[in-house]
Amino acid sequence: MMDRKVILSTKGVGKYFYDPVKFKALDNISFEAYQGEFLSLVGKSGSGKSTLLYILSTMDTTYEGELFIEEKKVTGLSTDKLAAIRGENIGFVFQFHYLLPEFSCLKNIMIPALKLGKMSREEIEHEAYKRMEMLDLKEQALKPASKLSGGQQQRIAIARALINNPKIIMCDEPTGNLDTKNTQIVFDIFKQISHDFGQTIIAVTHDLDFAKASDRTIELADGKIISHGF
Amino acid sequence: MKSVNTEIAVTHILTRKKQTIVASFGVTIGIAIYICLNTLIIGTNRYSDNAIFKTTPHVRVYKEDEISKPLSKDTIGKHNPVVIVNPKISNISKNLINPIKLLTDIKRQPEVTAAAPMVIANLFYNNGKSQMNGTAWGINVVEANAMFDIQSTMVDGDFKTLLSTPNGIILGVGIADKLNIKRNDNVSVISSIGVIKLMKVVGFFKSSNIVTDKSKSYMNLAAAQQLLAQGPNYVTDIFVNIRNPELAPEYALTLGKLTGYTTEDWKAANELFVAGKKIRQVLFLVVSWAILLVAAFGIYNILNMTISQKLNDIAILKATGFLGRDVVRIFVMEAMVMGIMGTIMGFLLAALIVNLLSRIYIGADIGYFPIQFELPVSMTGAGVGMLVTFLAGYIPARKAAKVDPVAIFRK
Ligand SMILES: Nc1ncnc2c1ncn2[C@@H]1O[C@H](COP(=O)(O)OP(=O)(O)OP(=O)(O)O)[C@@H](O)[C@H]1O
Ligand SMILES: [Mg+2]
Numbered sequence: 230m231m232d233r234k235v236i237l238s239t240k241g242v243g244k245y246f247y248d249p250v251k252f253k254a255l256d257n258i259s260f261e262a263y264q265g266e267f268l269s270l271v272g273k274s275g276s277g278k279s280t281l282l283y284i285l286s287t288m289d290t291t292y293e294g295e296l297f298i299e300e301k302k303v304t305g306l307s308t309d310k311l312a313a314i315r316g317e318n319i320g321f322v323f324q325f326h327y328l329l330p331e332f333s334c335l336k337n338i339m340i341p342a343l344k345l346g347k348m349s350r351e352e353i354e355h356e357a358y359k360r361m362e363m364l365d366l367k368e369q370a371l372k373p374a375s376k377l378s379g380g381q382q383q384r385i386a387i388a389r390a391l392i393n394n395p396k397i398i399m400c401d402e403p404t405g406n407l408d409t410k411n412t413q414i415v416f417d418i419f420k421q422i423s424h425d426f427g428q429t430i431i432a433v434t435h436d437l438d439f440a441k442a443s444d445r446t447i448e449l450a451d452g453k454i455i456s457h458g459f
Numbered sequence: 460m461k462s463v464n465t466e467i468a469v470t471h472i473l474t475r476k477k478q479t480i481v482a483s484f485g486v487t488i489g490i491a492i493y494i495c496l497n498t499l500i501i502g503t504n505r506y507s508d509n510a511i512f513k514t515t516p517h518v519r520v521y522k523e524d525e526i527s528k529p530l531s532k533d534t535i536g537k538h539n540p541v542v543i544v545n546p547k548i549s550n551i552s553k554n555l556i557n558p559i560k561l562l563t564d565i566k567r568q569p570e571v572t573a574a575a576p577m578v579i580a581n582l583f584y585n586n587g588k589s590q591m592n593g594t595a596w597g598i599n600v601v602e603a604n605a606m607f608d609i610q611s612t613m614v615d616g617d618f619k620t621l622l623s624t625p626n627g628i629i630l631g632v633g634i635a636d637k638l639n640i641k642r643n644d645n646v647s648v649i650s651s652i653g654v655i656k657l658m659k660v661v662g663f664f665k666s667s668n669i670v671t672d673k674s675k676s677y678m679n680l681a682a683a684q685q686l687l688a689q690g691p692n693y694v695t696d697i698f699v700n701i702r703n704p705e706l707a708p709e710y711a712l713t714l715g716k717l718t719g720y721t722t723e724d725w726k727a728a729n730e731l732f733v734a735g736k737k738i739r740q741v742l743f744l745v746v747s748w749a750i751l752l753v754a755a756f757g758i759y760n761i762l763n764m765t766i767s768q769k770l771n772d773i774a775i776l777k778a779t780g781f782l783g784r785d786v787v788r789i790f791v792m793e794a795m796v797m798g799i800m801g802t803i804m805g806f807l808l809a810a811l812i813v814n815l816l817s818r819i820y821i822g823a824d825i826g827y828f829p830i831q832f833e834l835p836v837s838m839t840g841a842g843v844g845m846l847v848t849f850l851a852g853y854i855p856a857r858k859a860a861k862v863d864p865v866a867i868f869r870k
Contacts, residue, residue, distance in 0.1 A: 283865045288778060309782050316780020323868055327775040329467075331474040336466075341779035343463035389779070401868070 233263040235300065236396055236429045237285065242294035244280055244452075254280045255452045258294070264396070265427040267419055269440040272449035278433040279401055281449065285431065286319060286399050287311040299396065316345050320390030320398040324405040326382040328374035334361070334385045335370040342392045353392070360388040364418060380411035387418060391428075398422070400432040404439060416442065464785050467776075468792040471765065479797055482761045486801025486844060487808060489754030493747040494809035494840040495816075498833045500743050504736060506829035508704070510667050511732060513607050515725045516575075516698035517707045518714055520565070522553050523721040558694035561718060568717070570701045570710060575602035577696040578683035583649045584630070584676070586638040593634065593674035595648070597683020606700055609664060609677065616642050616662020621679055628658040628682075632665045633673030650686040658682070751847055754801070758794050758851040766790060766859045773859055774867035783860035790859055794852020795845070802844040806837060 244255040254277045262268050270278050283289040284296065287303055290311070295304045298318060303311065320341075328337045338357040342348060348356065361367050364384040369377055374385060383403065390398050398419075404412040416439060422428050423444070432443070440446045448456040472479050526546050555561055558576055565574045578597035583590050596603075600621045604610055610618045614632060621627045628646065640646055640660055647657050658678065666672055684693050697718075701710050707724035715722040726733045766773070773786055810832055819828045 279869065283868070286778070288863075288868075289865045312777065312780050312782050315778065321775075321778050325771075327771055327778075327868075329772050329775070331470050336470075340463060340467075340776075343466070344776075344780050344785070 233265065235261045236264045236266075236298070237262040237431070238297045238300075239285070240295040240297075242281070242284060242292055242296065244277075244284065244289075244292045253452055255284070255292070258452075258454060260447060260454060260457060262397070262429055262431055264429055265423055267423040267430045267444040268432070269443040269446045270431060270433045270449065271435070271437070271440045271446055274435075276449040277452040278449055280452075282399055282401055282431065282433050286321065287315055316341060317393060318396050320393065320395040322383070322387050322390050322398065322400040322403040324402040326374075326379075326386040328382055328385055328389075330373065330375040332374060333371050334366065334374050334377065337374050337385060338389045338392050341389060345393050347393075357388070357392060360391050361385075363421075364388050365414075380407055380414070383407060383411065383415065384418075387415065391422065394426075395428065397429045397431065400430065400434075402433055402435065404434070404436060412436065412439065419443075464788045465792065468789045468796070471769075471789075471793055472796055475765070478761050478765075479793075479800075482758045483797040483801035483804070485754040485757035486798055486848060487804040489751040489847075490802050490805025490840055490844045491808040491812060492750045493843065494806065494837050495812050496743045496747040497836045497840065498809070498813055499816075499830055500740055501833050501836060502828075502830035503739070506825065507732070507736070511725060511729055512700075512704070513609075513612060514666060514668070514671060515728055516606060517701050517704045517725050518699040518711045519723045519728070520555070520561075520697040520699060520714060520718055520720050521695060521723070522555055524553075553695045554689070554692075555694050555697065555718075555720060558692060558697065562697060564717065565697060565699055565714070568714075570703075570706075571699055572702055573602065573606045573700040575599055575606050575698045576680065576694040577603075577698055578680055578687065578689075578693060579695050580683050580686050581651045582686060584634055584638060585647045585649065586640055586644075589638050591634055591637055591673070593631075593676060595628075595676045595678055595683055595686065597678055597680045597686075599680055603677070603698075606698060612664040612666055614663050614665045618662060618664075618677075620661040621677065624659055624661055625679060626656070626658050626682060627661040627678065629662045629664055629677040630660060631672035631675050632663045633669060634676065635660075635663050637673070648686065650688075652688060654686050654688055656682070656686055751843065754844075755847040755851040758797050758848055759855060761797075762790055762794055762852055762855045763858075765793070766855050769859075770862060770867055773862045774864035777862065777864045778868075786860040786862075787853070787856040790856035791849065791852040794848050794856070798845055798848025798852075801848070802841050805844065806841055809837060809840070 238261040240259050242255055242258040243253065246252045246254055258281060270282065272278050284292050287296070295302055297303065298314065303314060306314070329340070332340070335354070335357055338360060339353050342353040342356065343350070358367065358370065361370055364387060366381065366384055366388065369381055369385070374382065377385065383406070404415050407415065419430050419432065423430050434440055445458040446456070447454060447458055562574055562576055565571055576599055580595045580597065581592070582595050583592050600619065604618060616629070618629065621629065628648070630640065634640070638646070642660055642662060644660050645657050646660055647655060649655050681691065684691060687693065699714060701707060704725065708726055711722040711724040776786065813830055813832050816828045816830045820826070821828055
């Protein structure tokens with residue numbers, strides 16, 4: 230297990246907020262995430278989980294320390310380069326689905342791949358249908374995203390996160406809005422994609438059952454890692 | 460292949476058809492008014508310039524009166540300054556020296572399109588006991604007509620009859636009314652130096668100016684020379700038309716240097732008219748731009764609203780690899796679609812309005828409304844419309860591109 234490839238790592242990441250008062254939200258965070266690992270990030274409310282996740286996502290660039298993705302340092306790259314890295318390597322699932330309401334489910338799933346432009350439109354559509362099949366969504370493909378149930382919308386959002394075969398999938402409370410049945414479905418999907426397809430999952434969660442069932446749990450308290458879960 | 464940015468922009472537009480149409484309709488009105496007002500300026504300017512150019516040449520070359528001066532300044536020295544007490548306008552003739560050579564020199568200039576010699580004489584018109592004073596223009600019939608299109612102002616008789624009638628005269632209608640003269644009557648004229656001449660009235664003209672109609676007459680160059688008791692080499696003015704009358708003030712200086720005589724351009728001769736024209740132009744310009752800006756503001760508003768409703772969408776697009784400039788492109792494209800639709804419709808609406816206006820009969824010597832479709836100004840209007848919509852889209856789009864996805868996802 231320990232000799233697996235490191236896919237993402239941080240060195241001494243710290244983060245300050247200055248509004249309303251100077252406040253250290255993260256302090257000297259160093260950890261590694263491995264290929265194919267289902268990693269959960271837990272901690273009390275306000276412990277800095279989301280703050281850390283947004284730094285890992287490359288969307289938040291105002292931090293100290295260093296971030297590496299696939300052993301390449303991404304700290305300090307231009308916003309355009311970071312956007313390209315995100316598009317190719319990272320998929321996102323949030324508590325809210327953030328689907329584009331005017332588009333069909335199929336289009337919502339296809340858009341990140343159309344942007345990346347590595348496949349033809351036909352191939353992308355084919356890939357999107359494959360993801361929907363896996364997530365039991367095939368019947369919804371042509372419905373507008375706004376006409377789906379909450380669980381279905383969340384699964385569409387997961388399919389969208391998977392479309393570019395990202396090496397890492399980052400989730401902030403992906404099951405926060407879901408009932409136990411849908412939570413179980415999402416959990417199973419995550420297990421499957423990490424173990425069968427070798428994609429790394431980093432999921433912030435409050436759900437301790439969810440965390441326990443993941444491969445490893447990192448625990449934060451007051452902006453520090455108090456357990457690496459090994 | 461359609462780019463994903465285009466696809467998103469098109470979807471946004473199709474899902475808010477009504478707002479799109481309302482915004483582009485604003486542009487339609489703006490562009491239509493812009494084109495109509497500017498076309499109207501061109502039309503009325505062309506009409507009033509033409510009216511001016513029926514009586515005023517682009518540049519007039521003449522000899523200015525001079526005040527008598529001592530022959531020499533300082534032959535006697537500083538302590539005995541030479542002065543003329545009570546100086547008068549010197550008694551030098553107003554004749555332009557060697558007018559034939561002068562005329563050929565002027566006509567040889569590439570900028571000059573027409574040049575005509577003139578003898579302008581003050582005189583009295585008499586019929587029985589009634590008398591009126593006025594000014595006779597002694598002209599070269601063919602050249603003067605080429606310059607002023609006098610024929611088109613004739614209300615009775617044929618202008619060219621002057622060619623075959625050496626003592627013929629064409630009077631303004633005001634003179635004819637007052638002196639009760641009909642065509643083929645004789646009228647006796649007395650010049651300022653007392654020469655009396657009996658002339659045959661061959662026609663009447665009517666200009667757009669009542670004062671002119673009550674004083675001016677046309678006769679042959681030779682007849683005017685006789686009235687002033689001068690020979691065939693006597694010419695008081697040379698009237699010059701040039702290719703671009705707007706450049707007349709500059710060209711007048713050139714002609715002045717070339718001939719050594721005083722020159723006067725039509726703008727200097729009609730200062731009030733030129734000032735009025737400028738005011739009109741500025742007024743129309745301000746109004747047409749104001750309306751365009753209001754139209755642009757409509758687009759700006761709708762885009763701003765769309766963007767603030769779509770912050771979530773922008774955040775997820777940026778999270779999934781879209782760049783700031785992709786976001787700008789999406790929203791600018793939406794603005795441009797509204798702008799292009801509005802501009803095309805505005806162009807057509809303007810063409811329709813101009814067409815309708817040009818059928819309105821005003822009467823008097825204007826006739827129909829002096830307006831016709833002007834392609835260049837319409838193209839400018841379309842271009843300005845596109846530019847303004849581009850800006851109206853670009854400003855909010857740039858704001859959208861700066862949206863920080865983290866700030867959105869945290870909510
Ligand atoms: N934009 C901000 N400005 C100032 N302080 C912030 C900001 N965002 C977060 N914080 C603070 O940073 C700390 C960590 O916040 P964070 O959102 O990472 O917590 P969290 O662990 O995700 O909590 P939760 O489980 O409730 O989502 C909190 O104390 C919070 O108040
Ligand atoms: Mg959080």
